[in-house]
Amino acid sequence: MNPRCARCSKTVYPVEKLNCLDKTWHKGCFNCEVCQLKLTMKTYKGYNKLPYCNTHYPTTKFTAVADTPENLRLKGQTDNQSQVKYQSGFKENLKQFHSVANEPEMERARMVQKQASGTAYTASHRAEAAAVDEQRSQPSYQPQHQQHHQQPQPVVPMPSQAPVPAAAAPPPVAKSNVKRWRALYDYSAADEDEAGFNEGDFILNVDVIDEGWISGTVERTGQSGMMPRNYFEEV
Secondary structure (H helix, E strand, O other), X not given: OOOEOOOOOOEOOHHHEEEEOOEEXXXXXXXXXXXXXXXXXXXXXXXXXXXXXXXXXXXXXXXXXXXXXXXXXHHHHHHHHOHHHHHHHHHHHHOOOOOOOOOHHHHHHHHHHHHHHHHHHXXXXXXXXXXXXXXXXXXXXXXXXXXXXXXXXXXXXOOOOXXXXXXXXXXXXXXXXXXXXXXXXXXXXXXXXXXXXXXXXXXXXXXXXXXXXXXXXXXXXXXXXXXXXXXXXXX
């Protein structure tokens, strides 16, 4: 059975049959949709399964579409990935932060560090003062400025008087007012500002920091630092 023409809807016989654009046409009906120019298989251009000439072929035009939520999300994600946008946003966020007072834990650590520093300075100052006192207690001690400027003058006895013997210098007085604490247990230092000790060790230059800690120098090792107070007894 012969098909019908797509243009005139009449029967198409094999002699005048033309198959194109998935349709059957008469050779005389295969014309442009606009100007009715007769077309061939080499001169037509199809659009929506209809033939057009080169002049009247529909051109594709883009239509402006409002931004959809998905497009806005993708645009925002692209902006966030930009380094310039990130830097400007980061600086703006920094302006929103405010200074916060020190936490109790930070204050406690700072006070412990300050007390440890003061304890070390006090221990060294006491050692220097003890060395100066011991040097001054010797009979032959003289200040350095007097040793350089004073010359020894010989004592010449008077003709009518016998020489008076010099009075003997008093013996140096030993000082035993240094605090000594004795360790009851062994302890290993857990931090850099702590000192370890063994049971029975004596601690010198004891300075009480608070209810739980003291500072001093281990007599056996000479190591100074902080130590737990409940590990000692005062002797």
